[in-house]
Amino acid sequence: MAAKSIQEEPAIAPEVRAKYEAVIGLEVHVQLLTNTKIFCACSARFGDPPNTNVCPVCLGLPGTLPVLNKRAVELAMRASLALNCTVHEHSRFARKNYFYPDLPKGYQISQYELPLATNGRLDIEVHGTKKRIGITRLHLEEDAAKNLHEGFSESATKSYVDYNRCGTPLSEIVSEPDIRTSEEAHAYLTTLRQIMLYTGVSDVNMEEGSLRCDANVSVRPRGSEKFGTKVEVKNLNSFRFLQKALEFEIERHIHVLESGGRLVQETRLWHQNENCTVAMRSKEKAHDYRYFPEPDLLPVHVSAAWRDEVLGSLPELPEAKRSRFVAAYGVTLYDAGVLTTSEALADYFESTVKSGAPAKAAANWIQTELLRRLNDSGKEITASPISPAALGELLKLIESGKLTAAVAKKVFATMFDTGRSPADIVAAENIGAQVDDSAIEAAARDIIAKNPDNVAKFKSGNEGVFKFFVGQVMKATRGQANPQAVNEIVRKLLS
Ligand SMILES: [Zn+2]
Numbered sequence: 001m002a003a004k005s006i007q008e009e010p011a012i013a014p015e016v017r018a019k020y021e022a023v024i025g026l027e028v029h030v031q032l033l034t035n036t037k038i039f040c041a042c043s044a045r046f047g048d049p050p051n052t053n054v055c056p057v058c059l060g061l062p063g064t065l066p067v068l069n070k071r072a073v074e075l076a077m078r079a080s081l082a083l084n085c086t087v088h089e090h091s092r093f094a095r096k097n098y099f100y101p102d103l104p105k106g107y108q109i110s111q112y113e114l115p116l117a118t119n120g121r122l123d124i125e126v127h128g129t130k131k132r133i134g135i136t137r138l139h140l141e142e143d144a145a146k147n148l149h150e151g152f153s154e155s156a157t158k159s160y161v162d163y164n165r166c167g168t169p170l171s172e173i174v175s176e177p178d179i180r181t182s183e184e185a186h187a188y189l190t191t192l193r194q195i196m197l198y199t200g201v202s203d204v205n206m207e208e209g210s211l212r213c214d215a216n217v218s219v220r221p222r223g224s225e226k227f228g229t230k231v232e233v234k235n236l237n238s239f240r241f242l243q244k245a246l247e248f249e250i251e252r253h254i255h256v257l258e259s260g261g262r263l264v265q266e267t268r269l270w271h272q273n274e275n276c277t278v279a280m281r282s283k284e285k286a287h288d289y290r291y292f293p294e295p296d297l298l299p300v301h302v303s304a305a306w307r308d309e310v311l312g313s314l315p316e317l318p319e320a321k322r323s324r325f326v327a328a329y330g331v332t333l334y335d336a337g338v339l340t341t342s343e344a345l346a347d348y349f350e351s352t353v354k355s356g357a358p359a360k361a362a363a364n365w366i367q368t369e370l371l372r373r374l375n376d377s378g379k380e381i382t383a384s385p386i387s388p389a390a391l392g393e394l395l396k397l398i399e400s401g402k403l404t405a406a407v408a409k410k411v412f413a414t415m416f417d418t419g420r421s422p423a424d425i426v427a428a429e430n431i432g433a434q435v436d437d438s439a440i441e442a443a444a445r446d447i448i449a450k451n452p453d454n455v456a457k458f459k460s461g462n463e464g465v466f467k468f469f470v471g472q473v474m475k476a477t478r479g480q481a482n483p484q485a486v487n488e489i490v491r492k493l494l495s
Pocket of ligand 1 (some may be wrong): 036040041043053054055056057058059167
């Protein structure tokens with residue numbers, strides 16, 4: 001296999017690589033979160049037994065007529081407006097003709113020359129640097145069925161088709177060729193995915209295929225305005241594969257150009273097991289889709305009132321939320337980024353702060369203790385056994401000096417395991433405030449009496465020994481004394 005030998009060539013020297021610049025555009029397919037398919041009333045649910053969600057319309061039987069699902073248009077509008085696109089008053093469906101077993105009608109209904117929305121933008125951030133990526137267009141289309149090549153008794157000689165997916169609504173989002181590195185591509189897809197989640201447009205699950213990505217890649221000498229020969233890479237069904245496939249293609253292009261060869265415009269598939277891309281079809285064999293307007297559907301009309309209504313229903317988007325968190329709560333941009341990963345997590349943080357907890361402490365505890373325990377137990381933030389109010393209560397106990405951070409972590413663990421309130425745990429297990437000053441003083445006197453050598457060292461100016469006494473008192477009080485009080489009492493007794 002030719003591609004294989006290329007992969008085994010030594011890596012390109014950094015100075016050679018620096019002579020070139022990659023030009024990348026992404027085409028992302030997002031499955032819209034409707035209950036039913038785009039042109040019929042069949043369920044669009046994922047994971048049902050094969051060929052159970054089908055009807056004459058989505059099976060493409062003669063004499064049937066498609067009826068456009070209004071909710072699909074509305075969700076595509078939400079996506080368009082969140083991506084700052086212009087939503088057009090008039091758009092139109094067309095027939096994209098090709099022949100394949102997963103397409104029973106012999107054509108796919110898709111928006112072509114008049115898409116729903118155009119001319120948007122998405123701001124990404126890589127290593128702290130912001131960059132704006134243009135969105136060329138966002139259009140609606142129906143999905144094809146799914147060919148199954150494995151897992152059946154006669155899979156060796158036959159292919160199987162599941163028509164459940166046939167006719168589920170998709171939005172195709174096409175970027176401008178503004179992306180220059182695989183990292184930027186990764187950031188673009190991550191940011192886009194987050195916006196789709198926030199707006200409720202899609203569940204963007206790559207494993208279930210509700211987010212799919214193809215990439216157009218070319219390479220040109222740095223500084224050149226002219227585009228190099230473009231290759232389309234398909235089958236990028238994870239964020240990691242997207243980045244690896246782009247890296248592979250960029251290096252392959254540079255190799256060919258450096259060795260005086262010529263690139264061919266073609267479609268290539270990413271092979272995850274071999275870590276390389278392989279040619280699928282060249283430009284000469286490319287489909288001629290013979291597009292023409294779909295005669296069975298009226299043009300799509302979006303009134304200004306409908307568009308404004310959808311715009312007004314959009315939630316605060318991730319980027320705006322991050323800026324607000326930094327300004328309103330004094331958290332770092334990094335913390336704000338983590339806390340706005342999902343709307344649910346952002347809401348959790350804000351509720352914790354509203355219950356009276358200090359914002360920075362809330363940000364820290366959520367990012368470390370809470371997210372780690374949720375992750376370990378495979379729970380989502382929405383299923384957290386600790387409510388924002390309960391976490392707020394715990395953080396207030398720390399702030400007032402009633403609990404040390406070490407003890408609070410133990411209380412937190414019990415809260416997580418049992419769902420009990422911090423006050424309840426502190427009272428029931430006799431911790432925290434129960435170590436009063438007289439108990440600290442008794443422990444401190446005992447330790448001072450038993451360590452005359454260290455007392456002498458301290459009195460001769462060895463300040464380091466002070467820590468020894470504090471540590472011993474903390475140990476004697478099982479870590480439950482207020483460290484501030486221990487410090488004060490030990491110093492008073494030693495001086
Ligand atoms: Zn159907």
